Amino acid sequence: MHIALRQSAAARVEAVELDDAGAELGRHDLDEGALTQWVREREAGHPRWVWSDTARWYPPLLRAGVRVERCVDLRLCHRILRHAVSAAGSELATGGRDGWDSPPPAPSAAPDALFDLEPPPVDDDPVVEWLRQRSAVEGSSQPGRLALLLAGESVGALVAVEMRFAGLPWSPARHDELLTELLGPRPALGRPALMEAALARVREALDEPDLNPDSPVELVKGLQRAGLRATSTRSWELKRIEHPAIAPLLEYKKLARLYSANGWHWLEEWVHDGRFRPVYVPGGVVTGRWASDGGGALQLPRQLRAAVVADEGWTFVVADASQLEPRVLAAMSGDAAMARAGQAQDMYQGMVDAGAVETRPQAKYGMLGAIYGGTTGESGRMRPRIARAFPTAMAYVESAARAGEKGEVVSTWLGRSSPPGAADSYDETASDAELRKLRNDARGWGRFTRNFVVQGTAAEWALCWMGSLRRRLWQLGGGDAADAPLTDRPHLVFFLHDELIVHTPRALAEQVAAELRESAAEAGRLLFGAAPVEFAVTVAIVDSYDQAK
DNA sequence: ACCGTCGGCGCC
DNA sequence: AAAGGGCGCCGACGGT
Incomplete structure (x- = not known):
């Protein structure tokens, strides 16, 4: 019906x-x-x-x-x-x-x-x-x-x-405590005390008493006047410079970011009645991932996760799909060796144990390189090793990359297709500046399509995981027979690409944890049938989000 | 005063 | 340590 x-x-x-x-x-x-x-x-x-x-x-x-x-x-x-x-x-x-x-x-x-x-x-x-x-x-x-x-x-x-x-349960009091610890008390005007203190040390070390740290252009000029070889103010570039001004500058930038992105103003704007309620946008990303609109819901800084606090008598069950994209690639490409490595709870360690690479970081960056198309650094160095150990998986992403380079469309496992590659193609997304730029760079577009098939299929797995869990949570809360509203039962409160948070009465937490694991296995079967790939999830029962992992 | 772009950085 | 893919948001800035 x-x-x-x-x-x-x-x-x-x-x-x-x-x-x-x-x-x-x-x-x-x-x-x-x-x-x-x-x-x-x-x-x-x-x-x-x-x-x-x-x-x-x-x-x-x-x-x-x-x-x-x-x-x-x-x-x-x-x-x-x-x-x-x-x-x-x-x-x-x-x-x-x-x-x-x-x-x-x-x-x-x-x-x-x-x-x-x-x-x-x-x-x-x-x-x-x-x-x-x-x-x-x-x-x-x-x-x-x-x-x-x-x-x-x-x-x-x-x-x-x-x-x-x-809404995501959020403690304004805890948030305020965290901000006060890191930044100092909320100022009536001007910068918080600890930001001001870090800035004073920067100005002192550079002998630039009027330095404006908030303007990248001014900041680079100031650094250069003081004799530093800085061409940008990106923190990873600054980190390579040895100078007493660098440490306090990096600290200032970190605090400034927190203050402007998730400070008291954010708290007042986005948290009401102890709940953070962002707008989630399903399918908001070309690959099929969700986007969010307002509040930066998908970029909650780790620094603040202690402010995500369960209600009295309730708790969180936080689940994270471990190494989701490599597992998805193993399943969709049918790479048996990679699937075997994925029998381990930690797939990267499984790759080490299988003798594909020597260390876990090598496995991790090698896989990231394979999926993203990295050519330099550790990921580039590991590419041949990964290709030798997992030739079927590597051929799969290489094929997606070559298709993109030729301007062809690629598709995820379930059939979401990439935007047309041709620069003159008629498509509403063609107005998107980033896509336009990428299309004019064949190799860049190849990296995009390479990643599209994996990221997009991982997003499909996550949708199935979430859908399966949603049904199970409703049943756990008594199904249709229980005349209880959604928020009086175990219910989903957060989703972040490969991670779910359930808010549940404490007594049901262990059952929720089991359902999270079973729904992950069910998602794998829904997409890939009997393919021998395991979708490991790590599950934690915690009273605040920072206690997970 | 408003708007679009950019540098930078948070998340996966 | 950094670089490949995908985002959103902030302040600064340059244009009207």
Whole structure:
């Protein structure tokens, strides 16, 4: 059973019930105010909700206490199918641009309103689009994989909205303590005391009493006036200079970064009622990774993770997929030797034990080089060793790189395709300055496509992991029988590419940990079937995020 | 006053 | 120690 929702007019919603073959079973013209209750009742039948954008339809449902099990996010799925090589002949892919190619409408400016006061534009018909997407999947050369990708993308969209709704538990008091320890008390104006102290030492050591440390241009000039051979102010370049000004300067830069990016201003702007609620953007990265919008959610500095504190009586279960990208590469390339190395909990150590390289850092940087296309330094030196030990895996990424260099499109395991390589190709992402620059550099574009297939497939694994875990957590919390809202049960509060955080009543923590491991194994089976690759996860039960790892 | 770009750095 | 891939955010800066 599927139910498509559509804004049909101001304050009116049309719901169309469809059977699994796509035949229409019934239509309902609903008043917007009655929608949440209607969805609540229908949810008992476990339908898949078909809607334009999860970020638009789901938040008011969650606020009303309605959690849904399944959906199709038409816009996210459309974007995948528009470019997917495995569905290139479909009507969807060959047709011209339409409303489904446009970005989603801006989110509501009135967060407490059930729906926008201004009615959103009337949707394009979701039933028509859904049928078009089904037909694209069914006619594709990889229907099973594409269907899994679309399901994963859609469940990710549900999780993204649920995580914003629940929020990441955050202690403002602890955050303030950390800032005060590192920077000194919050100043009324000017720099915090410890930043000012570090700056004074820099000025003293350079004999530059008026040095402005916040302007890279001024800073380089000041360093040069003092006789230092600095051409930039990047910390890794500064580290190579021996001079008494360098240590305090690096300290100043570190503190300045913390102060401006995650200081008291950030705390006031982003943390309310003990929760950090960023906007997560599923599919926001070309490879399929999530992006975030506001608050820098995917760049929480380690320095501040002690401020992520579980509620009283609750705890966090933090899980991290170890060496996810190498494992994904082993599975997708079918490299048996690499898969054997991955039998170890620590895959890099497994590579050492297999005799491929001598040390763990060699394994790590060698693999990073293989996946990213590194040619210099340790990663470049290790490339031949990695290629000898794992020829099948290396051939796989080399092939992706050569395809990119020739301007060809590459695809992930489940079928997300890379943006077109040709510089004159017509594509909305062609306006992106970074992509344009890369396209004009064949080797650079080859590094991009090389990484795309691995990073993108890792993102697919992570979506499946998260989707599987979401279902298990709901069951652990009593399933549909328990009349408890999402945030009274074990629930996801954070996702960072290969890492998940669950907030759970303490008594359920061990079971949550087991589900995190089992869902990782399930994700591996979903993507790669019986391939002999293990997806090891490290799991920690902690009361604050900094205690993990 | 506002806008886009850039250097730099946080995360994976 | 640093370099390859992917991001977002900050302040500075140069343009209107």
